[in-house]
Amino acid sequence: MFRSEINAGLLKSSVDTVSVLVDECKVRLDEDGLSIKAVDPANVGMVELDIPADSFESYEADDELLGLNLVRFQDITGMANKGDSIVMELDEETRKLLIRIDGLRYTLSLIDPDSIHQEPNVPDLDLPGNVILPGREIRRGVKAAGMVSDHMAFGVSDDEGSFYMSAEGDTDDVRVDLRDDDVIELETGGETAQSLFSLDYLDSMAKAIPNDAQVEVEVGDDYPVKMRFEVSGGEAQVTYLLAPRIENE
């Protein structure tokens, strides 16, 4: 059983954070709300999305596991204007999702959840570098890095007291340094640590992070990076985890 009503902008921004990594996913519903865990086919990028029941305009659900085609789902939610409400209801008999947007009724076939890539276990990491910065700064660093390379480093420098994003190309280099004044919070953990990531993934993730979101970034030495942020002013929580490229490969 599932019946809910939710603000279109919130739903769209939330689902965008998942769809940059996968085309289909499992959606878990229970009385606490809606949650999605997904990992891309290459097992490099993970996402965890939670929309608590309270963030819906109305919400009722028994435990359900749905298989969702995200490409199709985004087309449908794209019919809504920002202020619209989107009603979603599970038809128990047909196991189809009925989606209503201001006079429009869309009957969406679901995917067999068993046919979808397994949900990942997002590991608990204790990483030395911690920084909180606006989404737009990450986007800027990623864009700059893209001018010279197809991968980039995230790092903390204890000496300089900075969080940095950098990329080295064949002839040119680029680097963004953010110090205490430039960010919302910065902790280097007394270490200098750096990890290298694929720009493909970072670029996709950066596009799904709202410009004005406060993003908690945790970074280590040749470790995955964790990015945590909220969507629509706290209505939904998202965690990205991205595996590093090992520099000596």
Next chain:
Amino acid sequence: MFRSEINAGLLKSSVDTVSVLVDECKVRLDEDGLSIKAVDPANVGMVELDIPADSFESYEADDELLGLNLVRFQDITGMANKGDSIVMELDEETRKLLIRIDGLRYTLSLIDPDSIHQEPNVPDLDLPGNVILPGREIRRGVKAAGMVSDHMAFGVSDDEGSFYMSAEGDTDDVRVDLRDDDVIELETGGETAQSLFSLDYLDSMAKAIPNDAQVEVEVGDDYPVKMRFEVSGGEAQVTYLLAPRIENE
């Protein structure tokens, strides 16, 4: 003899309604105004456009029949800003159309009208379903239908007292129901009637219908649909007629 001056926005919006169906057309001029009738090469979609003499800033014409390359004509009118006036004058000697837009003079060769597809006779139909709704609702229904199929139905349901647009895909369905409250006027004629149309044509037509135009839609059972609306607040009248796809084909 033909010499006229007309608001650029009005001329552009009017000609757009024809150019979505054909690349060239016959233009009839007489003392009442300018009119175009055209049918697409597959004989599926027809358009009738009338710009009365009064809607021009100035207008003088004897009976004339011109052959117009619409693609070229749209390029030219595209040089004008919305508030500009466009002066059109027929050079009797060269049989070319002189178009002037704020210092710019364009000499346009006309096409031999005999080489252009014959003008259609728009049939008089007496269809049971009649609804008046804003252009934007049609555009929305057409866009939604495009997510699941390449054709869609327009219909009236006497039971539900509604006008609807719907499409059935292989796995998903979509339907927009508009009842008395949602539309400007609705008459089902005491019948339930539905016809199926090609989305290609409906999409083109919907794009040329102004968002805020009141569109009179007449619909029957496996009959053509007729859509009548005005451009620029009544300055020009347009009628579309679209042949149905027969469902049992």
Next chain:
Amino acid sequence: MFRSEINAGLLKSSVDTVSVLVDECKVRLDEDGLSIKAVDPANVGMVELDIPADSFESYEADDELLGLNLVRFQDITGMANKGDSIVMELDEETRKLLIRIDGLRYTLSLIDPDSIHQEPNVPDLDLPGNVILPGREIRRGVKAAGMVSDHMAFGVSDDEGSFYMSAEGDTDDVRVDLRDDDVIELETGGETAQSLFSLDYLDSMAKAIPNDAQVEVEVGDDYPVKMRFEVSGGEAQVTYLLAPRIENE
């Protein structure tokens, strides 16, 4: 030795005027400022750009000749917002250009100036037709001409007291006439003179001329056209010179 700070908008608009003709160029630096002279590979279009030292927010330079990859350089300056300052500094040791934009540091490899096409000598011409008009009028004439041909004429008519831009196509013609009232200044030199130019080049040049710049156009009879204008309200000076197509070819 070179170290400077400059408004991002000024630098971008200035460099755009050069990059429409060439992908790489020599940049001359001395105590008077920064200057570029370049000619396209086909020797048809020339550009001269001067940004005086005073137009920089800060400027220090000994005589230097740098080889600049303009495509790459535009990517970098594209990271800056209009109001940003861009700091450029030459690293004497590595002979690389260090570019800083609000926390972003880009290390740009330079090109060996000897490998770049020689700088042109812009000839002194004494042409009969002189007109000063806004950049947007040139852009409009060029756009109109593009509808009918791939080359267009610039000319002055002493009889009509006008500067004109015109193009003749296979079937259609287009012409923009500008008289005393339409332009800022007009001198025909008592002659009727016309030269024909490639629209490819004119289109590129017109796009780099600011809409509101006052452009001094000098035109002769089968002679190059010279267009002089300022960028960012006088902070930089640009001269274009474009060789004519000979009509009888």
